[in-house]
Amino acid sequence: MSNQETETTHVSFRDVKSKYKGIFAWIFSTDHKRVGLLYLYSIVSFFVVGVLLGAAMKLELMSPGKTIMDPQAYNAIFTLHGVIMIFLVVVPGLPAVFGNFFLPIMIGAKDVAFPKLNLLSWWVYVVGALVALSALFAGGGPPDTGWTFYAPYSFKTNTNMLPAVLGAFILGFSSILTGINFIVTIHRLRAPGMSWFRLPLFPWTLYGTAWIQILATPIVGITLLMIVGERLFNIGFFDPALGGDPILYQHLFWIYSHPAVYIMILPAMGVISEIIPTFANKSIFGYKAIVISTLAIAFVGYFVWGHHMFTSGMSGTALYTFSFLTFLVAIPSAIKVFNWVGTLHKASIQLEAPFFWAASFLFVFMIGGLSGLALGALATNVHLHDTAFVVAHFHFIVFGGVGFAFMGAIHYWFPKMWGRMYNTRVATTGWIFFFIGFNTLYLPMFFLGIDGMPRRYYDYVERFHGPNIVSTIGSWVMIAGIIIILVNLIRGAKYGPITTNKNPWGGKTLEWEVDSPPTLENFEEIPVIDRSPYDYR
Amino acid sequence: MENNNESHIVPYKTYGIILSVLIVLTLISVAVTRIELASLTVFVAILLAAVKSSFVLIYFMHLKFDNKLLKALVAAVFILIALVMVVTFLDYNYR
Amino acid sequence: MNQTMTLSHDLHRDDEASKIGMWLFIFTELLLFAGLFIVYGVYRYLNPVAFHLAAEELSVTVGTYNTIILLVSSATMAMASTAIRLKNKGMTLLLLGITLFIAFMFMVNKFFEWKGKFGHGIFPGSDDLLRLGHGDTLFFGLYFFMTGLHALHIIVGFVLITIVAVRVNNNTLTADNPVLLDNSGLYWHLVDLIWIFLFPLFYLIT
Amino acid sequence: MIDKAQNASTFVSEVDSAFLFIFGVALFFLFAITAVLIYYIIRYRQSKNPKATHIEGSTKLEIIWTVVPTILVLVMFSYGWSGWKSQTEIPDDAMPVKAIARMWSFAFEYENGLVTDTLIVPKGRAVKLDLVAQDVIHSMYIPAFRVKQDMVPGKKSNIWFESERIGTYEIFCAEYCGLRHSYMMSGVKVIEGAKFDKWMEENKSIEEANKGTNKRLAGVSVLRKYGCNACHTIDGSKLVGPSYKGVLGSTRTVITDGKEREVFGDEAYIRRSIYEPNADVVKGYDQGLMLSYKDQVTEEELQHLIEYFKSLSE
């Protein structure tokens, strides 16, 4: 068939001979680990672009009036920043990189259920990304609608909406394919003896995520398609001048995009649930509670989309139903936090970089989540909606949650993925800069929001000046942190000391039993499971 | 992993019967909507469509012979769709 | 030890997995159309009278005819799964052929139906439609969008079934590995399923 | 700083007590959990505690930390709900004012036909705003009053408030609406009831408002009333649309139906630009950004504008 790969025992998947040469051996490989790394490299590249756009916004906001760009540029930049960060970075992020790489290994399988489909999903991702980014270059200029593409502004603007929307549509398919693959993999390819309640928590969260991916993504797909239809044929689905209802657009958009935030956070919670027991040398506290809360978040999270529309003019009934459900969905997250902290009780904690990331995840996730409560209550939401407070909330929980988990994951699994080690002291220094910079950057935005500064504001009145300066300075500290971290990881992957120990942290899940880096098919013999995944006795 | 594709060979006749039922239901729904039942029309038409689609799901799509898990999942997806509609209408119905 | 192997060959063929995968894909398709049904529901609720009147523009006869032939094709497709298991290649090909023929007929009907509408100046964004009023604009907008998307699925199904037929003909798809046929069947039934709802919503509820 | 005064509007105290409760609970959990976290990290670090104790979990604890947060969030929900409910119960005697939003300015129309660009309201009286958007979604946000409501084209919505404190408060547009979204602001001026009545009396109608003032000022007030300055300047600089300076009496290149042509800026050109803004679009500007003001700007107002533009071209 298409992909002849030669395997000798104990040859790392990176060195396996393939009938393709050079880069083609990667971009045509169906090996789940290579696909995972392809995703890693593409996602990190887009992340750097997104981050630079973020830094540019912060520079602009450092002082009132024009600082470095004009309003059109600012509007385009926050749109691109949002689209890149959401659709290209955090939604695929953890599942596509670490899910692809580790899901099969953690459940004791040789690959995912549909390896070719897996490779296809990466290709679809790349095509979608290119289509979306082509909006930058085609005439009309980059889109300026915000990542929410709200109607009717999104048909009125003269900028290149179509490529951006079509790109997002294509990216949706990539996400769906990954979801289908993971569900089937978990159902069919678990090693003998691995019952559902012996499944490690990262695969569990991927399972919940995958369901949201396949059940929510189509809704945004069709919605974006309707925008395309609207722009091309003037159908009038959401155009009030033709009888359409702009609020209906918001419903459809958030029916996907709210569950999407749980697509982002669930795998992050999974990563944290892996790191914490390993570094605590102790079984996770309340395994079943964490599993159940994962499924509860996935399910209830499907019905709270309206909390993004509290001021849009929905009916009162809808308002309080959504507010109520929003509060319900916060509870499983609370349960998880308590269980993670509970795991540390009477533990024996190794203080290493991955653990610092996990512990600081708890802190920033709490800030993000607890600020979500103020957004979920009706009276307070009315004041805070569409202000800098919301921006602070979601950077804390998206960037704080998913970003910190991503950093934790990469520092945790690094020796397994590359077979080498980074410099641990530098890693901790990078974390300190990042953590301080992060909080300096986003905490002031809470105060700006409470004071009434709306979001998506290119310019602001003088009284918002102070916190904005602090925030901009924070972004520089974070720049320092990110540079330290990236340089350290890249150097580690290239020149770091080769790890001889398969299990440097003392983890109990299956990935620590295979070679570092793993061989083409991970296991010479499929293991038989006879214990819980976190059995530290 | 078991390959249970041999297990249930559905006879042609079953499909024939189901097909005739479906066609009859289609004709009934056309006939029913011809008479004025006011707001009931919508209800009856949707109900008949739901019945028809269950036949398609159960027989043509083999759910009858599939394992419980799959049956439950299919049911769950339809329930999900229904719930999403209900929640959306919490807005429109009470505006 | 130096052996050459193909990854996907080594992974033991798992028909159950393919079937679950297909069903998951069908779920996404259902949700895709669910989005449109929500839009339909809302606009029907907001413009009851206009939707009522606009629906009378569509020919129930053509709609009923298309519904019935699509049901027949669904049945023949399902029978093809039986035929292949009974190792009756000729019968399988015949049944697939009928299905393809009906799919083609369906598209022909759709073509003339759309053409008729276009001839009356009813197409998305047309001046006549805009003059008719908001409810009609939305009704026909949805009509073209939903039946158009459905027709797109028919075309995909057509291609899929053609591939199946070719493979049955070369004996690369037999009673030993009928999964592709079964899955194409599932897809075809999905197309039918959606039509079962489109038909009353656009043609009947007047 | 934002006006934190409790009586800036009657909603403030209720909304702020919801804030206080939610932030109180949130900060308590944040500090408590962080403290425990840090304590555990220090107390149970490997060098201090080399051997972990095996614990699987505890049903009792799980129940406690499910039930306690549930109760707390339900209280938050009801605080939020009740605070919001009073915002929906509009008193019958509230004074109606029509608030109009378009890219990128607000206008307020009083019952007697008077139109202003800042909202002027009497102290201690309920005011109801009927929100209308003419192009895309905007949002009426008065931080000091704790009110916000989207203004959706084609959809009626309203908000109300009652202020008990004299002063001027900011109005922001909180829904992203394009290029100059961040400049779409206005203000609410709360004045004594008696003063307000007097002001209403003095400005019975638009015509009267414009009468008596000199021609130049009349033109300026028309521009302000319709928010034209959101997109056009008087000093020749380019904003969203061309500047008024020199528009009369100069020749300019415009795009008509996709073709370039030259036109002379006379009165007819001004009228066409206001009534059919997208017919001739000056080269270098985008089509479709300006709406027709055909049913709004009266013939008389147009004359004021032309007088004013003349003065700019001198």
Ligand code: HEA
């Ligand atoms: C990873 C993504 C992510 C996650 C997980 C969440 C989680 C939550 N979000 Fe957030 N949200 C976003 C991403 C996310 N959000 C984004 C991107 C937007 C803006 C989109 C846009 O407009 O551009 C947004 C906007 C947003 C809004 C709309 C704001 C507005 O525009 O007006 C609301 C309103 O209810 C909200 C609420 C919540 C709540 C209640 C949670 C809860 O799930 C949080 C649960 C967590 C905790 C509660 C903390 C941990 C628990 C404890 C420490 C124990 C103590 C707890 C209790 C006593 C309850 N979010």
Ligand code: HEA
């Ligand atoms: C994952 C999601 C994610 C992430 C990580 C970020 C990261 C950042 N975002 Fe984010 N942001 C969003 C998602 C995200 N954002 C979304 C969804 C929106 C809403 C858009 C909308 O309204 O439509 C938004 C909106 C948004 C706004 C609001 C715009 C407005 O309303 O006016 C601002 C303003 O400051 C901002 C700033 C930043 C900054 C400073 C970062 C920082 O993280 C960046 C800080 C990092 C650095 C400064 C490091 C620089 C790095 C380098 C120099 C790399 C070096 C490279 C090598 C060595 C290889 N973002």
Ligand code: CUA
């Ligand atoms: Cu108007 Cu923002």
Ligand SMILES: [Cu+2]
């Ligand atoms: Cu949400």
